[in-house]
Amino acid sequence: MSTGFFGDITTIAHDPDASADALAFRHYDPNEVLGGKTMAEHLRFAVCYWHNFAWPGGDPFGGQTFERPWFEDQIADPMEAAKLKADVAFEMFTALGAPYFCFHDADVRPEGESFAQNTANLNAIVDLFEEKMAATGVKLLWGTANLFSHRRYMAGAATNPDPEVFAFGAATVKTCMDATHRLNGENYVLWGGREGYETLLNTDLAREDAQLGRFLNMVVEYKHKIGFNGAILLEPKPQEPTKHQYDYDVATCYGFLKRHGLENEVKLNLEQGHAILAGHSFEHEIALAQALGVFGSIDMNRNDMQSGWDTDQFPNNVPEVALAYYHILKGGGFTTGGTNFDAKLRRQSLDASDLLHAHVGGMDVCARGLKAAHAMLEDGVLDGFVEERYAGWDQSGAKQMLEGKRTLSEIVAWVEAADVNPKPKSGRQEWLENVVNRYV
Ligand code: XUL
Ligand code: CO
Numbered sequence: 001m002s003t004g005f006f007g008d009i010t011t012i013a014h015d016p017d018a019s020a021d022a023l024a025f026r027h028y029d030p031n032e033v034l035g036g037k038t039m040a041e042h043l044r045f046a047v048c049y050w051h052n053f054a055w056p057g058g059d060p061f062g063g064q065t066f067e068r069p070w071f072e073d074q075i076a077d078p079m080e081a082a083k084l085k086a087d088v089a090f091e092m093f094t095a096l097g098a099p100y101f102c103f104h105d106a107d108v109r110p111e112g113e114s115f116a117q118n119t120a121n122l123n124a125i126v127d128l129f130e131e132k133m134a135a136t137g138v139k140l141l142w143g144t145a146n147l148f149s150h151r152r153y154m155a156g157a158a159t160n161p162d163p164e165v166f167a168f169g170a171a172t173v174k175t176c177m178d179a180t181h182r183l184n185g186e187n188y189v190l191w192g193g194r195e196g197y198e199t200l201l202n203t204d205l206a207r208e209d210a211q212l213g214r215f216l217n218m219v220v221e222y223k224h225k226i227g228f229n230g231a232i233l234l235e236p237k238p239q240e241p242t243k244h245q246y247d248y249d250v251a252t253c254y255g256f257l258k259r260h261g262l263e264n265e266v267k268l269n270l271e272q273g274h275a276i277l278a279g280h281s282f283e284h285e286i287a288l289a290q291a292l293g294v295f296g297s298i299d300m301n302r303n304d305m306q307s308g309w310d311t312d313q314f315p316n317n318v319p320e321v322a323l324a325y326y327h328i329l330k331g332g333g334f335t336t337g338g339t340n341f342d343a344k345l346r347r348q349s350l351d352a353s354d355l356l357h358a359h360v361g362g363m364d365v366c367a368r369g370l371k372a373a374h375a376m377l378e379d380g381v382l383d384g385f386v387e388e389r390y391a392g393w394d395q396s397g398a399k400q401m402l403e404g405k406r407t408l409s410e411i412v413a414w415v416e417a418a419d420v421n422p423k424p425k426s427g428r429q430e431w432l433e434n435v436v437n438r439y440v
Contacts, residue, residue, distance in 0.1 A: 005069065005088045006352050012095055012360060023356055028367035030097060034374045037333070042374075043366055044338025046100035046141040047093055049107040051312065051344035052355055053085050058347070065347045078110035079124065086128055093138045096359050100141035102189075102340050105176050106149055115168060119175045126179045133183065141187060141338045142233065142269075142297070143180030145173045148193030148241070156194045158215035159208035159246070166211060173219060181228045186336045187297055188228065189269050190219065191235035196242030212246060213260035220265045231336045233269040233296040236285070238278040240310050249278040250288045257294070267296030271342055272324070273303040273310045283323040290331035297337025298324070300366060314343040314362040319440040321369030322376075329373050330383070339366055372439040381435050385428065 002010070009023065018024035030040035057065035064071075070085040072078065086108065093101050108129075109121035133139065147157035147169045155161060157169030173190075180188050195212055197203040216234070223232055234257070238248045247253050250268060257263040268289050275285040289295035302320070304311045315321050328334065341362050345354050376382055392398055397414065400406045406414070414420065 003069075003084065003087045003091060006091060006095060006356065009095055009353075009356065010091075012097065012356065023353070023360060025360060025364055025367070027364040027371070028360075034371065035378070039367055039370065040097075040099060042329075042333060042370055043363075044100060044141070044334050045096075045098045045363060045366070046102050046338050046340040047089075047096065047098045047359060048340055048342055049089060049101060049103035051342070052092065053089050054107040055344055057345075057350075062347075066350060079121070082109055082121075082125055083128060086125065086132065090132045090136055090138060092355060092359075094136050095356065096363070098138070098359070098363075100139050100186075100338055100340070102140070102142050102144070104144050104146035105172065105179070106146035111150070115171055118172070122175055122179055126182055129183055140180065140183045140185040141340055142189045142230070143176055143183065143185045144189040144191065145169070145176040147172065148191075153194050156192075156196070156208070158192070158212045159195045160211075161204075166215070170215060170218060173215075174222060177219070177222060177226070177228065180230070181226055185230055186338075187231045187233050187269070188219075188223070189233045189235055189297075190216070191237065191269075192245060192247050193237075193241060195247065196239070196245035198243050209246070209256070209259070213256070213262075216262060216266065217260060220262060231296050232266045233337075234266055235269040235271060235274070235299070236278070237271065237274040237310075240277065249275070249280060250285045250292070250294070254292050254294060263292075263294065267294045267337075269297045269299060269337070269340075270295070271299035271301065272315065272320075273301050273312055273342075274299075276303045277310055281323075282320065283327050286324055286327040286331075290327060295328075295331055295337075297334065298328070298339055299342035300324075300339050300362065301341065301343035312342060312344045313346075314341065314358045315365045316361065318365055318368045318372070319436070321365055322372035322440045323369075323436070325366070325370045325373035326376055326382075329370075329377055369440075376436065376439050382432065385432065389425075389427075 012023050012025065014029040015024040016026050018026065028039060030038060032039050034042060056063065056071065070081045070088065072081060075081040075084065105122050109125045112118040112121055147153050152165055152168060158166060160166055177188055220232060234247055234253050236247045236249050236253050237245050239245050246256065253268055254263065257266055270285045270289060272282040275282045286295060300315055301312045302315050302317065303309065304313065341359060343358065343362060345358055401411065
């Protein structure tokens with residue numbers, strides 16, 4: 001029986017000719033095939049639990065704006081509230097035709113007084129999820145532990161100066177990995193929201209790095225112990241809530257993984273807004289992760305270009321999204337990863353239908369971006385230019401330099417003997433940008 005939260009809306013169809021205010025996909029057609037895969041298979045959309053069902057609409061200057069029947073001011077029994085929330089969540093996943101969802105433990109279960117109570121609450125909801133997933137066919141893209149909201153984590157979880165907090169966090173991650181494994185999750189994510197510092201005056205950097213490295217190694221050891229086949233993903237973000245967060249960006253995370261022997265065990269979950277906060281573009285982060293062999297999944301959203309905050313808005317810029325998917329497709333597309341909307345409504349968007357419009361719009365923007373990216377790759381104009389640009393390296397003398405077969409002195413001899421005198425060639429950026437514009 002429906003909760004009635006979304007009125008009589010149960011499914012949203014693909015209808016390019018729908019009227020202006022109708023809830024319909026204009027561009028996302030899950031069954032449309034691009035290069036041998038359907039759009040649904042390419043994009044692997046996921047709806048996140050936290051922004052849609054747990055967040056009350058607060059900002060740093062004001063509290064709750066949303067009124068939801070499962071909020072604690074509406075239902076006295078927190079477990080009943082969690083169940084109603086799950087009912088509405090699955091109604092939304094189904095209405096959108098989203099194949100996946102993602103959650104933190106704290107989004108889905110009531111906060112207990114102890115570790116044991118938290119675990120019992122989580123497991124009760126996981127039982128419910130198991131039933132709902134079987135009934136609807138909705139799958140779990142990833143699970144994760146919220147090791148940043150509760151006050152015990154104010155100075156970090158893995159990087160906390162107090163070993164008891166480290167232990168509480170590690171024990172919590174085990175329960176969330178168990179839950180993810182039970183629900184056949186395809187990935188397990190770690191975002192270190194408080195793994196960083198507010199001031200160096202009270203912080204031992206070397207110690208915190210060692211703690212974080214040990215923590216992640218334990219996660220990987222446990223993954224193998226239980227036979228979890230999904231990927232372990234680290235999610236970079238440079239700051240917010242901390243002044244400085246250790247998993248700053250792709251380059252920093254890769255260095256961290258190398259340092260702790262994890263570069264072949266852990267991949268990355270990249271978020272558009274986090275890339276911007278780090279002073280990069282989203283496609284930079286994706287392209288670098290692909291180049292280093294650690295690309296895993298994406299959290300799709302956008303930041304406000306003026307405010308400088310991590311505003312987690314729904315994506316609405318097709319050219320930007322097209323370049324992100326271009327690099328994803330170029331690297332072979334998603335394997336275990338997908339497109340999770342780590343995006344939230346504006347706090348004035350009060351209606352249940354706003355949640356649907358937000359996702360329908362986001363999914364349509366991604367569909368347009370994907371189509372453009374696919375066409376750019378099919379035509380091969382960009383790729384061809386890059387290949388041509390580096391073609392000199394195919395010659396044997398050039399190869400020998402890279403393979404360590406020529407010393408500096410030997411290179412001098414070669415430059416002199418062959419009178420090497422390079423002629424600069426145009427990088428043709430404006431033409432390349434014009435080419436991209438023909439697709440978006
Ligand atoms: C916070 C953020 C998180 C992670 C999961 O900025 O992106 O929601 O995606 O913990
Ligand atoms: Co995220």
